[in-house]
Amino acid sequence: MHALKVLILEDSPFQLMALHQMLNASGVFDVLTADTVEGALGSLERRGPVDVAICDLQLEEGDGLQVIRHLARYRQARALIILSSLGRDLLDGVGQLARHLGLQVLGVLEKPASPAVLHELLQGYDRNAEQRAMPLVEVDELVALDELTVDRLPQLLEQWQPYFQPKVALDGRLLGVEALVRWEHPALGLLSPASFLPLVSYAGLLPHLSWHMLDCALALSASVRDEQGEALPVAVNVPTSLIESEGFVERLRGLLQPLGLPASVLTLEIVESQQACTSSVALEALLRLRLLGCGLAIDDFGMGDFNLQRLLALPFSEVKIPSQFVRGVAEDGRKAAVVAGALIMARRMGLAVVVEGVETASDFLALETLGQPALQGHYVARPMAGPALRTWMGTHEASQWPRPGETGGSSETEHHSASAEPRQLLPELRPVPQGNE
Numbered sequence: 001m002h003a004l005k006v007l008i009l010e011d012s013p014f015q016l017m018a019l020h021q022m023l024n025a026s027g028v029f030d031v032l033t034a035d036t037v038e039g040a041l042g043s044l045e046r047r048g049p050v051d052v053a054i055c056d057l058q059l060e061e062g063d064g065l066q067v068i069r070h071l072a073r074y075r076q077a078r079a080l081i082i083l084s085s086l087g088r089d090l091l092d093g094v095g096q097l098a099r100h101l102g103l104q105v106l107g108v109l110e111k112p113a114s115p116a117v118l119h120e121l122l123q124g125y126d127r128n129a130e131q132r133a134m135p136l137v138e139v140d141e142l143v144a145l146d147e148l149t150v151d152r153l154p155q156l157l158e159q160w161q162p163y164f165q166p167k168v169a170l171d172g173r174l175l176g177v178e179a180l181v182r183w184e185h186p187a188l189g190l191l192s193p194a195s196f197l198p199l200v201s202y203a204g205l206l207p208h209l210s211w212h213m214l215d216c217a218l219a220l221s222a223s224v225r226d227e228q229g230e231a232l233p234v235a236v237n238v239p240t241s242l243i244e245s246e247g248f249v250e251r252l253r254g255l256l257q258p259l260g261l262p263a264s265v266l267t268l269e270i271v272e273s274q275q276a277c278t279s280s281v282a283l284e285a286l287l288r289l290r291l292l293g294c295g296l297a298i299d300d301f302g303m304g305d306f307n308l309q310r311l312l313a314l315p316f317s318e319v320k321i322p323s324q325f326v327r328g329v330a331e332d333g334r335k336a337a338v339v340a341g342a343l344i345m346a347r348r349m350g351l352a353v354v355v356e357g358v359e360t361a362s363d364f365l366a367l368e369t370l371g372q373p374a375l376q377g378h379y380v381a382r383p384m385a386g387p388a389l390r391t392w393m394g395t396h397e398a399s400q401w402p403r404p405g406e407t408g409g410s411s412e413t414e415h416h417s418a419s420a421e422p423r424q425l426l427p428e429l430r431p432v433p434q435g436n437e
Contacts, residue, residue: 004122005030007053009040009067010083011060015113019054019083022115026122037062044076052125053077054109057084057094065094072101079104079125081118085111096324100194148203159184160209162216163383166392167235167354167376170367174393175374176233178269179217180383181209207245210238214255218266220386222259224393235267237299243268244281249288263293267318271299283314290315297354311349319346323357323377330362336370343371 006028010016016033023031032047034040037059044050053071055064064082071077080103082094095105106121148156161184164177183191200206217234224232242248256263268289286296297318298311311319321342329335339355346353358364358377367373381392 003030004028004052004125005032005050007032007034007040007043007050007055007077009034009037009054009059009064010056011035012056015056015111019113019118022113022118025115026119028122037064037066040067041070044070049076049078051077052079052081052106052122054081054083057082057086057090065097068094068098068103069101072098072103077103079106081106081121082108083111083113084108092324092328095327102195148200148205150205150208153205153208156205157208157212159186160212161385162213162220163385164217164220164234164389165376165383166381166389167374168380169374170372174232176235176267177217177220177389178235178376179213179220179237181213182383201239206239207242210236210242211251213237214252214266216386218255218259218261220389221265222261225261231261231265233265233267235269235295235297237269237271240270240282243270243285243289248285249292252289252294253292263289264295267295267297269297269299269320286315290317295352297352316351318352318354320354320356321373323359326355326357326363326367326377327359328363330360330366336366339367340370343373347371 006023008016008019008023008031010019010033013035016035020031020033023029032040032043032050034043038061053067053076055067057064064084068080071080080098082091082098082105084091084094091108095108098105104125106124109118109121161182163180163182165180166177167175169175181193181197183193183196185191197206200209213236217236221232221234224230252266253263256266289296295317296315297320298316299320299322319342321339325335325338325342327335329339343353353371353373354376355367355373356376358367358375358379360379364375364379367375384392
């Protein structure tokens, strides 16, 4: 922490001085201070980017949102601490905006600032956090569309790397993994999917990327089966347009059969949207996939326009509750009510539930009281490349989930938690049914 460089934007002279002293007490001495938006931008121009920006949202002139967008657009901060006394709903919205822009959000520092809370938030700073992937606005400026052509597919497929994030049961059993793409760009480094998927889609290459991820995920599943005797269940995001395309089910069957895998190892995740699965062609494709034995999941459930009537009418087997409803569920009764309601509804409809974005021990404990969902998030494990996943599966000893006071949650969380890493679990593979479901 001693090498951190921090910007403080706060228009109260007393609070500004107090925060500066708190940083010094935490061993942070490279500090930029400003009491206006103009002053903050001027300091950054003169002294260069910072590791962490502490931004007040409400200023007499302007607001902190202007600075947050500037920090992300010009890569002048890696992480953000939101300084405010606003309501939780507004703070959640600001945090979501900052993460969307590519900033690592360390959390909220409520006024009057607490030295202990500030120190704990700074402990959560991770120089290697994947959320610091370049924001889309910058990728759009630097990645030329002539890089995304069919002629360059061989190179692109080598650069589009699958990462895998485990999903576990409350007792620690490994239930499967979700395949998540990363772009190892030769000039820009490792890019997260939010940074480039819109460009890939615009270039018409999303089907190629989707089939590539299906290939990689099923190859991993078969490899685990060959070594451990049971296939590893895998989930892959696919666009509705691909599912609707002619021959999709047959081509998918053609991937499974040479590997000797039952279709039940694969869950296809479809992002909830107004356009998702509205045509008779899509419905027929979904039915064929279920008859084949694949699972079908609604991703980001509750974030789009998917109504309950359509949920009843379509053959989904799983819903995924997004991290926006999960982060801070232990402290936010509204989020707890949403998650509990979704779990009850899904259970009565016979649907499996995966809860994403589980990042702290306190949120895990809150979910433990709400039902028996599968868990996915940095509290369990971060997305990792295939070799790292195999190491994770083979070396981490089984243990009980850490409780608050024993260890902390993920360092990459918007809510307060200790800085120690949680103990990992030795995965115990759930048997995969053979044949169709």
